[in-house]
Amino acid sequence: VRCPEGKLSLYCKGADTIIYERLHPACKTLKDVTTEHLDVSGSEGLRTLVLAYKDLEEGYFEDWRARHHTASTALEEREEKLDELYEEIEKNLQLLGATAIEDKLQDGVPQTIEQLAKADIKMWVLTGDKQETAVNIGYACNMLREEMNDVFIISANTAEDVREELRNARRKIKPETIEAEPIFEVKQPKNKSAVLPEDTVEGEYGLVINGHSLAYGLEKSMEVEFLRTVCMCKTVICCRVTPLQKAQVVQLVKKYKKAITLAIGDGANDVSMIKAAHIGVGISGQEGMQAVLSSDFSFAQFRYLQRLLLVHGRWSYIRMCKFLNYFFYKNFTFTLVHFWYGFFCGFSAQTVYDEWYITLYNLVYTSLPVLGMSLFDQDVSDRWSLEYPKLYEPGQLNMYFSIGSFIKCLLHSIYSSLILFFIPYGAMYDTMRDDGKDLADYQSFALLAQTCLLIAVSIQLGLDTAYWTSVNQLFMWGSLAIYFAITLTMYSNGMYLIFTASFPFIGTARNSLNQPNVWLTILLTTILCVLPVVAYRFSRTELRPTINDKVRYKVSKSKHAPPPQATRARIRRTSSRRSGYAFSHAQGYGDLITSSRYLRKNMATFSPRSKTNAKQPGTVLKTYRAVKDTVVDKTL
Amino acid sequence: MSNRKDPPGSQPFMKRPDNTAFKQQKLPAWSPTLKAETVLPFFFLSGVACILIGVLICITAAGVQEIKVDYTEESDCTDCYSLRLDRANSIIDCACTVSFSLSEAFKGDVFMYYGLANFHQNQRHYMVSRDNAQLVGRQYNLKNPSITCIPFDKYKNGTPIAPCGAIANSIFNDTLQLFYHPDKNTETPVPLLKTDISWFTDRTVKFQNPSPKANLTAAFAGTARPFYWWKPVYQLSEEENNNGFMNEDLIVWMRQAAFPSFKKLYRRLNRTQEFNDGLPAGNYSVKISYNYPVGKFKGRKSVILSTVSWLGGQSNFLGVAYCASGAIILIVAIILTVVHLKFKKKSLGLEEE
Numbered sequence: 001v002r003c004p005e006g007k008l009s010l011y012c013k014g015a016d017t018i019i020y021e022r023l024h025p026a027c028k029t030l031k032d033v034t035t036e037h038l039d040v041s042g043s044e045g046l047r048t049l050v051l052a053y054k055d056l057e058e059g060y061f062e063d064w065r066a067r068h069h070t071a072s073t074a075l076e077e078r079e080e081k082l083d084e085l086y087e088e089i090e091k092n093l094q095l096l097g098a099t100a101i102e103d104k105l106q107d108g109v110p111q112t113i114e115q116l117a118k119a120d121i122k123m124w125v126l127t128g129d130k131q132e133t134a135v136n137i138g139y140a141c142n143m144l145r146e147e148m149n150d151v152f153i154i155s156a157n158t159a160e161d162v163r164e165e166l167r168n169a170r171r172k173i174k175p176e177t178i179e180a181e182p183i184f185e186v187k188q189p190k191n192k193s194a195v196l197p198e199d200t201v202e203g204e205y206g207l208v209i210n211g212h213s214l215a216y217g218l219e220k221s222m223e224v225e226f227l228r229t230v231c232m233c234k235t236v237i238c239c240r241v242t243p244l245q246k247a248q249v250v251q252l253v254k255k256y257k258k259a260i261t262l263a264i265g266d267g268a269n270d271v272s273m274i275k276a277a278h279i280g281v282g283i284s285g286q287e288g289m290q291a292v293l294s295s296d297f298s299f300a301q302f303r304y305l306q307r308l309l310l311v312h313g314r315w316s317y318i319r320m321c322k323f324l325n326y327f328f329y330k331n332f333t334f335t336l337v338h339f340w341y342g343f344f345c346g347f348s349a350q351t352v353y354d355e356w357y358i359t360l361y362n363l364v365y366t367s368l369p370v371l372g373m374s375l376f377d378q379d380v381s382d383r384w385s386l387e388y389p390k391l392y393e394p395g396q397l398n399m400y401f402s403i404g405s406f407i408k409c410l411l412h413s414i415y416s417s418l419i420l421f422f423i424p425y426g427a428m429y430d431t432m433r434d435d436g437k438d439l440a441d442y443q444s445f446a447l448l449a450q451t452c453l454l455i456a457v458s459i460q461l462g463l464d465t466a467y468w469t470s471v472n473q474l475f476m477w478g479s480l481a482i483y484f485a486i487t488l489t490m491y492s493n494g495m496y497l498i499f500t501a502s503f504p505f506i507g508t509a510r511n512s513l514n515q516p517n518v519w520l521t522i523l524l525t526t527i528l529c530v531l532p533v534v535a536y537r538f539s540r541t542e543l544r545p546t547i548n549d550k551v552r553y554k555v556s557k558s559k560h561a562p563p564p565q566a567t568r569a570r571i572r573r574t575s576s577r578r579s580g581y582a583f584s585h586a587q588g589y590g591d592l593i594t595s596s597r598y599l600r601k602n603m604a605t606f607s608p609r610s611k612t613n614a615k616q617p618g619t620v621l622k623t624y625r626a627v628k629d630t631v632v633d634k635t636l
Numbered sequence: 637m638s639n640r641k642d643p644p645g646s647q648p649f650m651k652r653p654d655n656t657a658f659k660q661q662k663l664p665a666w667s668p669t670l671k672a673e674t675v676l677p678f679f680f681l682s683g684v685a686c687i688l689i690g691v692l693i694c695i696t697a698a699g700v701q702e703i704k705v706d707y708t709e710e711s712d713c714t715d716c717y718s719l720r721l722d723r724a725n726s727i728i729d730c731a732c733t734v735s736f737s738l739s740e741a742f743k744g745d746v747f748m749y750y751g752l753a754n755f756h757q758n759q760r761h762y763m764v765s766r767d768n769a770q771l772v773g774r775q776y777n778l779k780n781p782s783i784t785c786i787p788f789d790k791y792k793n794g795t796p797i798a799p800c801g802a803i804a805n806s807i808f809n810d811t812l813q814l815f816y817h818p819d820k821n822t823e824t825p826v827p828l829l830k831t832d833i834s835w836f837t838d839r840t841v842k843f844q845n846p847s848p849k850a851n852l853t854a855a856f857a858g859t860a861r862p863f864y865w866w867k868p869v870y871q872l873s874e875e876e877n878n879n880g881f882m883n884e885d886l887i888v889w890m891r892q893a894a895f896p897s898f899k900k901l902y903r904r905l906n907r908t909q910e911f912n913d914g915l916p917a918g919n920y921s922v923k924i925s926y927n928y929p930v931g932k933f934k935g936r937k938s939v940i941l942s943t944v945s946w947l948g949g950q951s952n953f954l955g956v957a958y959c960a961s962g963a964i965i966l967i968v969a970i971i972l973t974v975v976h977l978k979f980k981k982k983s984l985g986l987e988e989e
Contacts, residue, residue, distance in 0.1 A: 507837025
């Protein structure tokens with residue numbers, strides 16, 4: 001560096017031990033003070049750097065520069081010669097001071113990752129940092145654990161080496177797959193790509209791969225191989241990844257695996273990844289708003305991801321499936337009754353119900369209750385959802401709405417429509433009113449059938465609703481009340497006289513709904529439609545309870561005790577080899593870190609390393625690092 | 637603690653949703669579960685209730701007396717039946733008599749119905765073939781029947797038909813007269829009432845004669861009778877308030893039946909003289925003026941006499957259905973109880989996650 005006045009200076013930054021060796025002896029006092037400060041900041045988990053400088057003489061510098069030039073163009077032992085030169089000039093520096101940068105992990109990151117892992121969600125980290133940094137982050141977040149059987153490092157420089165390392169990893173994880181592998185490579189149909197089957201693996205493995213190797217891994221010829229090995233590992237950390245590669249990784253997973261991908265990131269370099277994934281989540285924060293603007297969801301802290309997935313995502317899935325099932329049921333039932341009536345009306349497509357009822361059925365009578373259920377339904381409360389991540393599994397396995405459940409819904413509809421037609425038919429066809437007058441006419445039958453239908457589907461909705469808020473109650477009973485109100489209005493004298501052609505059903509409600517016969521028929525129909533459903537659901541809960549049933553049972557049992565704290569899980573920090581400081585220097589720091597020299601002043605404030613609860617204030621050995629780029633991968 | 641920084645220049649937490657119970661999805665709610673303590677008693681109760689109701693209905697239905705005589709081809713009506721197969725014979729009158737006997741007296745109000753089978757009054761084109769505005773007595777619609785009545789709306793020369801439509805056109809026109817034979821030689825006509833056999837709302841609102849109501853001939857001037865009728869609508873009855881559109885037989889017929897086999901109220905017993913308590917037991921006969929041709933579509937005609945109860949007619953279906961459902965529900969309840977008790981250990985294992 002040349003100052004404006006013409007003076008040459010050399011500024012140097014680096015870790016304290018290295019710099020200390022190069023200092024001029026005159027800096028001793030300053031060195032001690034600086035060391036003290038460094039200890040304090042280091043114990044708080046800050047990244048520290050020491051700065052020093054030296055004034056250079058012109059002549060010496062010229063000479064050094066010439067030698068440097070020679071050394072850099074030397075044909076052999078270039079590295080050593082350059083090192084020598086650097087060592088020579090970086091001597092007798094004057095200490096300037098130290099810097100400490102805070103680059104913390106957000107609160108709750110390890111717990112979030114642990115909870116999501118319990119929910120069968122695979123998580124990968126894609127970061128632009130160096131390998132050591134990324135690995136340290138992995139240990140800090142509990143993604144890489146000491147208990148893991150093995151952690152593979154893929155850092156080869158050529159395609160063949162990468163392939164070899166991947167194969168070695170796979171050989172260790174699951175030796176038998178090596179022989180069978182050629183089969184998958186060849187079979188690549190033209191348009192559709194085959195789905196990579198899931199490999200079951202014993203033990204937990206981690207894999208670290210750097211960007212250079214990743215570039216080879218993502219090539220067409222090797223991507224399947226790469227993906228297969230990588231998916232066998234519980235945790236994957238990719239370091240030194242470019243933004244484009246992040247998107248490529250996501251696309252690779254999307255293409256070959258039947259999984260939904262979610263990408264979460266906070267910087268502009270994550271935008272491509274966020275856009276490539278099925279769901280993109282942006283974290284708004286210090287790195288600007290690009291990630292937020294290109295994402296589907298955005299929030300401010302990583303730990304909200306847990307709530308997004310386990311609470312809101314799960315509820316949304318349940319609500320959607322219930323809604324769909326119920327909607328198909330009510331419309332199929334509604335329609336199939338006409339099919340049965342066809343046998344009795346000469347297949348002339350005469351509708352069983354009043355035309356106004358048909359218009360208003362989906363619009364008014366059954367719309368609000370369904371809406372209420374789809375908006376407010378919760379099978380378990382949010383605290384319990386966070387408590388039991390296993391509840392997330394049904395969504396991953398597509399359990400609640402699939403071909404099977406559609407067929408079940410159809411069968412249920414057929415049964416209901418049979419009841420809803422033949423019971424009123426049997427009750428009505430040969431009978432009359434209690435004053436002898438006609439009751440078996442078309443209009444009375446239509447009114448009876450439509451009332452039975454509405455009550456039956458409303459009660460079915462009541463059975464489906466798991467969470468009765470006041471809004472749900474209002475919608476449900478209000479809709480039934482509205483039905484009767486509208487029907488009585490439409491069938492009144494006034495409406496008939498004003499709109500004669502539109503409301504021909506005049507008098508029907510008054511003349512048939514005062515018959516006990518009619519109400520007994522409605523009661524029987526309702527009972528026969530509803531009780532089988534109750535019996536089926538009850539027996540299923542008894543014989544084959546799903547995780548949902550179990551949790552709800554637990555909830556109902558502990559109704560008087562409040563649900564336990566959501567953050568009950570603790571991170572087990574058993575690692576004694578890792579210090580958790582994320583330095584990005586290549587060599588020589590292992591000794592420093594494991595020596596107690598760095599930590600000598602603050603032994604008293606350390607908590608035992610085995611159990612560190614992130615929530616306790618004042619615990620010192622916490623590692624913080626901003627979680628930059630994470631790809632979260634949900635299986636199936 | 638948090639790394640959140642609001643975008644520069646904005647109010648802090650501007651986009652934050654309100655911390656109300658509604659928006660945070662924390663509304664107080666009732667969250668029912670299907671527990672054995674609620675489901676099993678409910679099943680048992682409903683089963684028992686259904687059986688009780690079923691028994692009650694069966695007893696009530698058993699107390700209703702009904703007799704049905706199919707006279708389509710009964711005794712001397714066979715000739716009339718064959719006669720009516722040919723449309724050209726419609727000008728020829730044909731009468732026949734059908735006899736039956738009541739083993740028990742029909743106590744209380746007795747109603748006489750005519751029943752038709754295989755007659756689809758619920759066929760869609762048939763159903764819409766009427767003009768309700770005309771039947772309410774509107775002048776405009778009287779002279780201009782709605783297009784839904786086509787082809788039963790006008791004659792070829794343009795005269796409108798009142799009442800228009802296929803339903804009115806096909807009105808049941810057999811006349812049935814009931815006679816009681818206390819002994820072999822005497823024949824007492826049973827007094828029957830023609831009025832108050834239709835719904836009150838039909839009579840008072842839905843069917844009204846066009847004005848002037850006093851002089852129906854003038855009111856219906858310019859219209860003609862439907863194709864298959866012998867008399868125009870204002871000559872349906874001599875009684876003043878049973879004539880024109882307000883003829884109760886017409887009203888009863890116009891109330892379309894829901895199913896192909898139905899019965900419609902024809903007459904009510906006039907409980908006078910010896911029929912004060914209903915119909916005594918004994919021999920009866922029905923003199924039929926056989927006009928209605930049902931042979932072509934293989935229909936059946938019948939005459940039905942019935943008493944009523946608070947439940948209506950003598951239909952056993954509801955009682956049997958209730959009893960059967962009650963029995964099935966009880967069986968299911970027992971099965972569920974067995975399942976519950978047997979798998980009680982397993983259900984306690986619900987504690988496991």
